Amino acid sequence: MSSSEKYMDPTDEKVPVVPVTASQPIIVEDYKDYQDIRRTRGVLIVLIAIQLVFAIFYFIERTIVLVRYYNIPHEMRGDSLSGSYIVGVIVAAFSVVYYNIFIIVVAQYRQTAILIFSWLGLIQLIFIGIIIALSIIAIVAVSTIASHIGTGIVISIIIIIIAGLACILTILTVICGFRMVNLLKMHGSYQLV
Numbered sequence: 001m002s003s004s005e006k007y008m009d010p011t012d013e014k015v016p017v018v019p020v021t022a023s024q025p026i027i028v029e030d031y032k033d034y035q036d037i038r039r040t041r042g043v044l045i046v047l048i049a050i051q052l053v054f055a056i057f058y059f060i061e062r063t064i065v066l067v068r069y070y071n072i073p074h075e076m077r078g079d080s081l082s083g084s085y086i087v088g089v090i091v092a093a094f095s096v097v098y099y100n101i102f103i104i105v106v107a108q109y110r111q112t113a114i115l116i117f118s119w120l121g122l123i124q125l126i127f128i129g130i131i132i133a134l135s136i137i138a139i140v141a142v143s144t145i146a147s148h149i150g151t152g153i154v155i156s157i158i159i160i161i162i163a164g165l166a167c168i169l170t171i172l173t174v175i176c177g178f179r180m181v182n183l184l185k186m187h188g189s190y191q192l193v
Contacts, residue, residue: 037109037183044106044176051169052099059092106177111184118177121170128167135159 066085069077098120105113138159 034187037187040176040180040183041106044180045103047169047173048099048103055095055099059096062088062092109184111181114177115181118174121174125170128163131163132160
């Protein structure tokens, strides 16, 4: 039996592993045998899906606020607020698109795209940290004012809780994203024949 027939024998239970050449791209079906990649991918998709649901709720909330603003007669509304409401809707729509694309690249095992989204997640963590810091400053500033202390503190605490939850989800997503990239690199240099 020649060496080429040995690899073609269906009764042979050993599956040879050979390095991948440029002409042999790894396709999605090749990763189904790697449990660690599939598990990390599943956790990453769940984390991104949770963030996507939050982004959709945020988009709906920002859209409702914008619609309510434009339902007020023109004389009664402040023109300075319209820009912030529109920016809020645009940011919310961008985050929905961002998480949708992130889920797609994870589902398709796109190593470079997952790495880019993981780095963007680190940038997102910086912004969440800024929001938490500003909320703490707001709590201190509101607590020094005698009137409406309770309302300001409650709103600030709610913002801190939401930002903290977003921070935890983003940290887990970034960790899983970088882990997925490392696993794909490790398993990507070999392919089952």
